[in-house]
Every structure is written in C-alpha cells, then in structure tokens.
Amino acid sequence: MAAVLAVGLVASPAQAGSAEPLRLGVFPYQSPLKIYNDFQPVAQYLSRELGRPVLVETSPSMERFVEQASRQRYDIVYAGLSYYIQLREKAGYRAIATVVRGDASSRRGALLARQDSGIRTVSDLKGKKVGALHPDAVCGYVLQRQLLQEGGVNPDRDVEFVFIGKLDSIIFSVLNRTVDAAAVDLSELAGKERGIVDKMRVLAVTPEVPDFPIAVRKGLNGGIVERIRLALIQARDSSVLAPFRATAFEPARDSDYDALAALIRKSP
Amino acid sequence: MRLFPKVLLLILGLLILLAAVLTVVEVRNETRQISSLVEQKGTQIARVLSVSALPHLVNRDFGTLNALLQETQRGSDLIAGALLGPDGVILAHTDINRLGDKGSDDLVLQAAGGEGAVVKHMGSGNDAVMAVGVPVRLRGDMLGVLRLEFSETAVYKSIRSTVFRGIGVAAAALVIGSILAFAASGLITRPILQLTASAGKIARGDMSYPIAVNRKDEIGQLAAAFQSMTEGLKRTFGDLVREKRRTEAIVQSVPDGMVTVDAGRRVTFMNPAALSVLGFSADEVLGRPCVEILGNPPCVADCFLAGGNGAASARREEMGLITKTGRPIRVIKTVAPMQDEDGRVAGAVETIQDVTQTRRLEEKVRQSERLASVGKLAAGVAHEINNPLSAVIGISGVLLRRLPADHPDRGPLQEISDYGKRSARIVRDLLNYARQMPPEKRSTDMNRLVRESVQRIERANPDKRFSVTFDLDPSLPDVLADPYQMEQVFSNIVLNAVQSLNGEGEVRIVSALDGDRIRISVIDNGCGIPPENRSRVFEPFFTTRPQGMGTGLGLSISYGIVSGHGGTIDVESEEGIGTCFIVRLPLSPISRGPV
Numbered sequence: 026m027a028a029v030l031a032v033g034l035v036a037s038p039a040q041a042g043s044a045e046p047l048r049l050g051v052f053p054y055q056s057p058l059k060i061y062n063d064f065q066p067v068a069q070y071l072s073r074e075l076g077r078p079v080l081v082e083t084s085p086s087m088e089r090f091v092e093q094a095s096r097q098r099y100d101i102v103y104a105g106l107s108y109y110i111q112l113r114e115k116a117g118y119r120a121i122a123t124v125v126r127g128d129a130s131s132r133r134g135a136l137l138a139r140q141d142s143g144i145r146t147v148s149d150l151k152g153k154k155v156g157a158l159h160p161d162a163v164c165g166y167v168l169q170r171q172l173l174q175e176g177g178v179n180p181d182r183d184v185e186f187v188f189i190g191k192l193d194s195i196i197f198s199v200l201n202r203t204v205d206a207a208a209v210d211l212s213e214l215a216g217k218e219r220g221i222v223d224k225m226r227v228l229a230v231t232p233e234v235p236d237f238p239i240a241v242r243k244g245l246n247g248g249i250v251e252r253i254r255l256a257l258i259q260a261r262d263s264s265v266l267a268p269f270r271a272t273a274f275e276p277a278r279d280s281d282y283d284a285l286a287a288l289i290r291k292s293p
Numbered sequence: 294m295r296l297f298p299k300v301l302l303l304i305l306g307l308l309i310l311l312a313a314v315l316t317v318v319e320v321r322n323e324t325r326q327i328s329s330l331v332e333q334k335g336t337q338i339a340r341v342l343s344v345s346a347l348p349h350l351v352n353r354d355f356g357t358l359n360a361l362l363q364e365t366q367r368g369s370d371l372i373a374g375a376l377l378g379p380d381g382v383i384l385a386h387t388d389i390n391r392l393g394d395k396g397s398d399d400l401v402l403q404a405a406g407g408e409g410a411v412v413k414h415m416g417s418g419n420d421a422v423m424a425v426g427v428p429v430r431l432r433g434d435m436l437g438v439l440r441l442e443f444s445e446t447a448v449y450k451s452i453r454s455t456v457f458r459g460i461g462v463a464a465a466a467l468v469i470g471s472i473l474a475f476a477a478s479g480l481i482t483r484p485i486l487q488l489t490a491s492a493g494k495i496a497r498g499d500m501s502y503p504i505a506v507n508r509k510d511e512i513g514q515l516a517a518a519f520q521s522m523t524e525g526l527k528r529t530f531g532d533l534v535r536e537k538r539r540t541e542a543i544v545q546s547v548p549d550g551m552v553t554v555d556a557g558r559r560v561t562f563m564n565p566a567a568l569s570v571l572g573f574s575a576d577e578v579l580g581r582p583c584v585e586i587l588g589n590p591p592c593v594a595d596c597f598l599a600g601g602n603g604a605a606s607a608r609r610e611e612m613g614l615i616t617k618t619g620r621p622i623r624v625i626k627t628v629a630p631m632q633d634e635d636g637r638v639a640g641a642v643e644t645i646q647d648v649t650q651t652r653r654l655e656e657k658v659r660q661s662e663r664l665a666s667v668g669k670l671a672a673g674v675a676h677e678i679n680n681p682l683s684a685v686i687g688i689s690g691v692l693l694r695r696l697p698a699d700h701p702d703r704g705p706l707q708e709i710s711d712y713g714k715r716s717a718r719i720v721r722d723l724l725n726y727a728r729q730m731p732p733e734k735r736s737t738d739m740n741r742l743v744r745e746s747v748q749r750i751e752r753a754n755p756d757k758r759f760s761v762t763f764d765l766d767p768s769l770p771d772v773l774a775d776p777y778q779m780e781q782v783f784s785n786i787v788l789n790a791v792q793s794l795n796g797e798g799e800v801r802i803v804s805a806l807d808g809d810r811i812r813i814s815v816i817d818n819g820c821g822i823p824p825e826n827r828s829r830v831f832e833p834f835f836t837t838r839p840q841g842m843g844t845g846l847g848l849s850i851s852y853g854i855v856s857g858h859g860g861t862i863d864v865e866s867e868e869g870i871g872t873c874f875i876v877r878l879p880l881s882p883i884s885r886g887p888v
C-alpha cells in the first residue's frame with residue numbers, strides 16, 4: 026500500500042506543459058489513497074484551467090500535514106477549520122474561496138441530547154458523558170467547549186468527553202444512551218434522516234463560522250491566485266465538487282476567518 | 294351405472310388421492326427442509342454479522358453497526374436485528390426507535406451465557422418468527438449479544454405454494470386422468486361393446502360378424518372364448534340350417550300336399566304341392582282357419598284337437614274338396630297329430646294326395662272295359678240279327694212293290710218295313726261302335742270341320758230353332774284325323790247340346806291350343822246332367838230320351854272314335870246351368886313342330 030501510494034504520489038499527471046507543477050494539499054480527513062483518487066478530477070480541472078500541472082498530495086497524519094504545509098510544500102491547500110487557522114498563523118496561507126454546502130457557506134456546531142433524556146439545558150450536562158468528533162473539530166468539539174463554559178459547566182472537569190470519529194456514531198451513541206449528549210456540526214446533521222433528528226433536543230448552538238476554506242501559499246503569484254479562485258468559482262462539474270462535498274465555491278477573503286481564529290484562541 | 298363411468302370415477306378418485314398424499318408428504322418434507330434451511334441461514338447470518346460487528350462495537354461505531362444491521366435487513370427475511378450491550382441496552386437496531394431501550398429476553402440471556410447461536414421459533418403462520426441470538430465476544434469478554442428475528446412467512450409461503458402446486462397437480466391429474474381414463478376405459482369398454490354388438494348380431498342369427506378384439510389380456514380371452522362359442526354356435530346352427538333345408542327340400546318336393554295346422558286350427562304351413570292342388574298361394578292360406586282352406590267337411594285335424602291327448606294316431610280317408618277356383622277334386626287325406634315336448638297335441642300334419650285324375654282314369658278304364666264287353670256282346674247280337682233283319686226288310690220291300698197302291702195291307706206292311714229299317718240302322722250303329730274301325734287320318738282343319746258339322750245339322754233339322762256361336766282360334770293348327778269319324782263325333786255332341794236346350798239357349802263352340810293338344814269345347818246352357826248320370830253318359834245305350842227317340846249310342850261311339858285318335862273326351866256339367874263337352878286331340882308331329 027505504501028509503495029503504491031509512493032508511486033501514485035510521484036507519478037502525477039504532468040500533461041499541462043513544462044511549467045512547474047502546483048501542489049494541491051488535502052488534509053487527511055480520510056485514508057490518503059482515497060483522498061488521492063477522489064481529488065484527481067479536481068487536479069485535472071485545475072491544471073486545465075491554469076495551464077499548469079496540478080498534483081494532489083496529502084499526508085498520513087494531521088501533524089505531518091501541518092508540518093509539510095509549514096514548509097510551504099503545498100501551493101494550494103484544502104483543510105479543516107482548526108488546521109487552516111494553524112496554517113494561516115504558522116505558515117501564512119491565505120483563504121481565497123469557501124466551500125458551499127447546500128446553500129450555506131457557513132456552519133455552526135451544537136450540543137444535542139435525547140429528547141427523552143431529561144437533559145434540557147447545557148447546565149444539565151454536569152457529570153454527563155458527551156460524545157464529540159475529534160479534539161481538533163471546530164464545530165464538533167472546540168466551539169462546544171465554549172458553550173459548556175458559558176453554561177457554567179467546566180468542559181474538563183464537569184463532563185466526560187468521548188471522541189467518536191464519526192458523526193453518525195456520535196448520534197447513535199446518543200440514541201443508544203452510550204453517551205448522554207453530543208457535540209456535533211449542525212450543518213452535517215441537516216442531511217440526516219428525520220427520525221433521528223426528531224429524537225434530538227438542541228441544547229445550545231455555537232456562533233456561525235465560515236466553512237472549510239481553499240487557501241494558497243503566501244508567496245504564490247497573484248495572477249495565478251486569481252486564476253485559481255476563478256477556476257474554483259466557475260467549477261460546476263460534480264466530479265470536481267464532490268470531493269469537497271460542495272455544491273459550489275464562493276470567493277472568500279482571509280479576513281473572513283478572523284472571527285473564527287479569535288474564537289479558537291478564546292477556547293478553553 | 295355403466296362400466297365406463299365407474300372406471301373413470303375410480304381412476305379419478307385414485308389420482309386425486311395420490312395428489313393429496315403427495316402434497317401432504319411434499320409439504321412435510323418441504324416444511325422440514327425449509328425450516329432447517331432457514332435456521333441454518335439465520336444462524337449463519339447472525340455469526341457473520343457478529344464477527345463483522347465486533348470491531349465497530351469495540352470502536353463504539355454505532356452508526357456503522359446500525360448501518361450494518363440495516364444493510365443486512367435489505368433483501369433478507371430479517372424482520373428485526375439488534376445488538377445489545379452486556380447490560381441489555383439496545384446499542385444498534387434496525388428500528389432506530391428501539392435504540393437505548395432495554396431489550397433483553399430469555400434468548401439474549403441464553404446467548405450471552407453460551408458460546409454458539411441460540412435459535413427460537415415463535416408464533417405461527419404469517420406471524421411465524423425465528424429468533425437467533427449470538428454472543429459477541431472479544432477474548433472471552435462478552436461485549437454484547439446480536440439478536441436477529443427472521444420471518445418464517447417465506448417458509449409458509451413456500452409451503453402454501455406447495456399446497457397450491459399440489460392442488461394444481463391434482464387438477465392437472467384430474468384433466469389428464471380424465472383423458473387417460475377415457476382412453477383406458479375406452480380400451481376396456483370398446484371391446485366389450487364390440488362383444489355386445491356381436492352377441493346382438495348372433496342373437497339375430499348373423500354369425501358372420503367377426504369379433505375384432507385382438508388383445509392378449511382378459512378381454513382378449515373373453516373375446517376368444519366368445520369367438521369359439523360363436524364358432525360352435527355357427528357349426529350347430531349350420532347343421533340345423535342344413536337339416537332344416539333338407540327337410541324343407543323334401544317337404545317342398547314331395548308330390549303330395551302337406552299342410553300343418555296349429556292348435557288353433559290355423560294353417561301354419563303348406564308345401565307347393567298342397568298349394569297347387571288347392572290353387573292357393575302361400576300368402577292366402579297361412580294363418581287362416583283350415584276349415585276355410587280345406588273345405589267341408591271340416592279338416593280332419595279337428596278330431597285330434599277336439600280329442601285332446603286322445604287318439605294320437607294317424608287317420609286316412611278319401612274325400613272330396615273344392616279348389617279355390619271351385620273345381621271339385623278328390624283327395625286322400627292323411628292326418629297325423631303333432632305333439633309338443635309334453636306330449637300334448639299342438640297341431641296336426643295333413644297330407645293331401647290328389648286322386649282326382651286317378652279316380653277319373655280308373656273310371657275310364659272301368660268304362661272302356663264295360664264298353665268293350667258290351668260292344669262285343671252287341672256286335673255278336675247284331676251280327677246274328679242282321680241277316681234276319683235283311684230278310685225282313687227285303688221281303689217286306691218286295692211285298693210292298695207287289696201290292697197295289699190301295700191295298701188295305703199296305704199300311705201295316707209299310708210299318709214292318711220301316712221298323713225293320715230302323716232296327717237295321719241300330720244294328721249298323723252297333724256294329725259301327727263294336728267294330729271300332731281304324732281311322733283314316735289326314736291333316737284336318739278342325740275349325741272348318743266343326744263349322745261344316747254344324748251346317749249339316751242345321752240343314753237336316755230345318756224345323757229346330759237354335760243358335761250356335763263360334764269362338765275358334767284361327768291359328769289352330771291342323772291335326773291328323775279321320776274327317777268322317779270326327780264329323781260323326783261333333784254331330785253327336787252338338788246335336789246332344791241342341792237337344793238339351795229345349796228350344797231356348799245357345800251353344801258355344803270354342804277351339805284353342807292346349808299344350809301339345811288342341812281342345813274343342815262344346816258348351817251349352819241347357820238342362821245339364823245330374824251328377825249321378827255324369828259318369829254314365831258314355832255308356833252304350835244310356836239315354837234319357839223317350840222310348841224310340843235315342844239309342845244311347847251317340848256318345849259311346851264318339852268316345853270310341855276320339856280314343857281311336859289318341860284323344861280324350863270329358864264332360865263337365867252343372868244341373869240346370871249347362872254342360873261342356875271337351876274334346877282333346879293330340880297335335881300331329883308335323884303341326885307340333887315348326888308351328
């Protein structure tokens with residue numbers, strides 16, 4: 026597997042001229058091979074639009090990804106919110122577009138419990154088990170900590186967080202009472218079946234934050250940056266949009282993420 | 294009920310029974326098979342699921358676990374699937390509403406306590422459910438129990454379809470069976486019907502009908518037995534028929550008449566001889582009372598029938614009968630009783646022997662003998678008288694010539710002479726008769742001869758008024774005859790006829806060809822001849838005329854002449870109605886030939 030991956034990473038489509046290829050770095054939210062394969066149409070689209078070869082790259086882990094990015098390895102980066110904030114602060118990557126899912130380009134997190142659990146407010150969560158996505162998940166953990174804090178519940182002492190890597194499993198854990206509450210990304214929940222959503226009570230919601238960004242390296246040529254932004258905005262092909270689970274891209278400024286950065290900084 | 298529907302019903306009944314038994318057996322088998330199959334399949338699914346669920350359970354990946362259960366449910370008979378934690382809480386369930394509930398039961402506890410799958414059947418029919426419980430363990434630690442409920446309706450559905458198939462098979466069997474039974478029973482009943490038809494034909498006496506049953510089975514044997522029986526019958530029947538034909542041929546060919554009469558005295562049979570004697574045809578006599586046919590006196594059978602079982606021996610007697618045409622005949626009748634098996638008189642057989650001709654011939658023979666003897670006597674006498682008479686006539690003639698015309702003795706002398714001459718004529722006639730001169734035959738036209746004879750009589754008897762009509766066959770061939778003698782014959786007969794008329798009536802003369810003879814009948818409607826005289830008219834000197842008017846020799850001489858020609862002379866007469874003399878003469882060999 027590692028050999029195939031290595032070969033795959035090197036043998037990139039270099040059909041678009043002799044110019045230096047651009048590297049598209051995708052944060053490892055899934056298995057590297059799957060990411061590599063899924064993002065090939067995106068790379069091809071971009072290389073066609075930009076007239077330059079575009080290579081897909083990812084990492085075996087988040088730490089490694091952040092490390093590579095810090096070294097300016099990726100010309101274009103697609104990353105989760107907390108990682109992006111890290112990249113922005115550590116390596117100067119700037120957001121140029123935002124993923125639009127459904128018709129929203131923003132998202133918010135929430136704390137949920139079973140309707141019949143007797144838990145009605147955030148403060149009721151004292152001494153309870155709370156299922157969360159990942160310690161780095163902005164809308165699936167980070168922002169919820171603040172909600173707990175605001176509700177008078179110490180997120181480190183008063184509740185026991187259980188990290189369950191998948192949204193579905195967090196919800197089912199609530200449903201089968203393995204956990205008492207869940208920290209979930211509300212926008213992700215929107216796509217779930219009514220039967221599940223109806224069983225849930227929303228205890229609190231986080232402020233709205235922009236969706237995942239597509240960012241570029243600090244020193245990348247301004248003309249190319251604009252062409253990349255244009256290509257993304259004009260992307261309509263589902264094979265290009267699907268890897269991002271996007272319906273479209275919206276132009277974004279890096280400043281759009283300032284509030285988010287502040288929130289994360291504020292996080293306990 | 295006929296054989297065919299019986300066989301049909303039997304076969305159909307058997308078929309339906311067979312189909313029912315097969316269906317029941319099949320349903321049982323299938324139930325067992327499908328149940329064990331479903332059990333196997335269910336436990337297998339449960340095991341596989343428990344294995345694949347383990348890592349997700351360890352990872353608390355309940356979403357995937359739920360997805361796994363729901364995925365398993367798709368396209369299978371899984372009604373409900375649940376993964377329960379060690380505390381009995383439902384961690385994953387095909388129905389998300391059940392998540393988090395306590396879902397423990399006996400099966401779960403049993404499965405949690407054991408190693409392998411636990412199977413339990415619940416409900417029946419459409420609600421039939423098979424539950425399988427499998428523990429999910431990791432290195433001896435009980436992480437949970439997988440509990441799956443499978444619908445067994447598919448089993449019952451399949452069993453139902455088996456039942457329907459059974460019914461279908463039964464229906465098909467019914468249809469096919471009907472056809473087969475029809476054919477089969479046809480195979481059985483057709484030859485029987487053929488046998489029946491043959492038997493019917495044989496009963497009607499037709500044994501030529503071949504029994505076309507060419508089979509080796511019981512029916513074939515029956516047919517063969519029937520065939521040999523028929524052949525036996527045919528032989529016996531043939532013998533009977535031959536015997537009957539022989540008897541019939543004998544009866545038909547015997548010259549004597551045979552008549553059978555039943556107990557009701559009705560004619561049941563008459564052979565051709567009897568019919569021809571009596572002048573009837575078979576249709577006219579069969580079934581008629583024998584009295585009507587066999588005339589008066591009543592048929593002799595009466596005496597047997599009246600006497601019951603009495604005198605059962607044959608009788609024989611001679612009697613007169615009247616034929617259909619009214620002709621009197623004489624017969625000798627023999628009557629014998631016919632007895633049935635019990636010895637009772639069931640009828641009679643009469644044989645009739647027509648002796649009319651015999652009796653007539655006998656009479657004729659007697660007559661000719663008599664005539665012959667009388668003739669000889671007369672001839673002798675005449676011869677002796679002739680000479681003295683000649684002297685009487687000669688001398689009286691001489692004396693008359695000598696006596697003067699006014700002599701008083703002349704009158705008596707004349708009388709002597711006349712009586713003498715008359716006596717001489719009688720003597721001459723007698724001699725004529727007695728002498729029986731051989732005829733001088735030549736070819737003679739009898740029509741013409743008859744006419745001339747009549748003219749001569751008319752001329753000789755101008756004072757007598759009478760009319761003669763002729764009905765002569767113009768094609769009558771000539772015969773060889775002595776014209777002089779024949780003229781004598783017809784003169785005599787016609788004169789007799791004229792004399793019988795007494796001035797009124799007429800004489801008819803008919804000539805005709807009659808076989809190898811010619812027949813000349815002289816018919817008058819005069820006084821007729823009383824029966825007692827009928828046989829005597831040909832005797833010499835028999836006369837009914839007043840003294841001195843007839844000698845009674847006319848017919849006896851005629852008889853002699855006709856006999857001398859090889860012919861016959863017959864008389865038929867009814868008193869007060871008339872008489873018919875019939876002269877038959879044989880045709881000459883010449884006229885018989887080409888004519």
Ligand SMILES: Nc1ncnc2c1ncn2[C@@H]1O[C@H](COP(=O)(O)OP(=O)(O)OP(=O)(O)O)[C@@H](O)[C@H]1O
Pocket residue numbers: 785789790791793817819820821822830835836837838842843844845846847848849872
């Ligand atoms: N046609 C007739 N009808 C009635 N009686 C007849 C007839 N012919 C003959 N006879 C009877 O037969 C008898 C015999 O006839 P036959 O001619 O022999 O003799 P005869 O007429 O009496 O005498 P003769 O010698 O003159 O003829 C007659 O006397 C008569 O009684």
Ligand SMILES: [Mg+2]
Pocket residue numbers: 785788789843847848
């Ligand atoms: Mg006469």
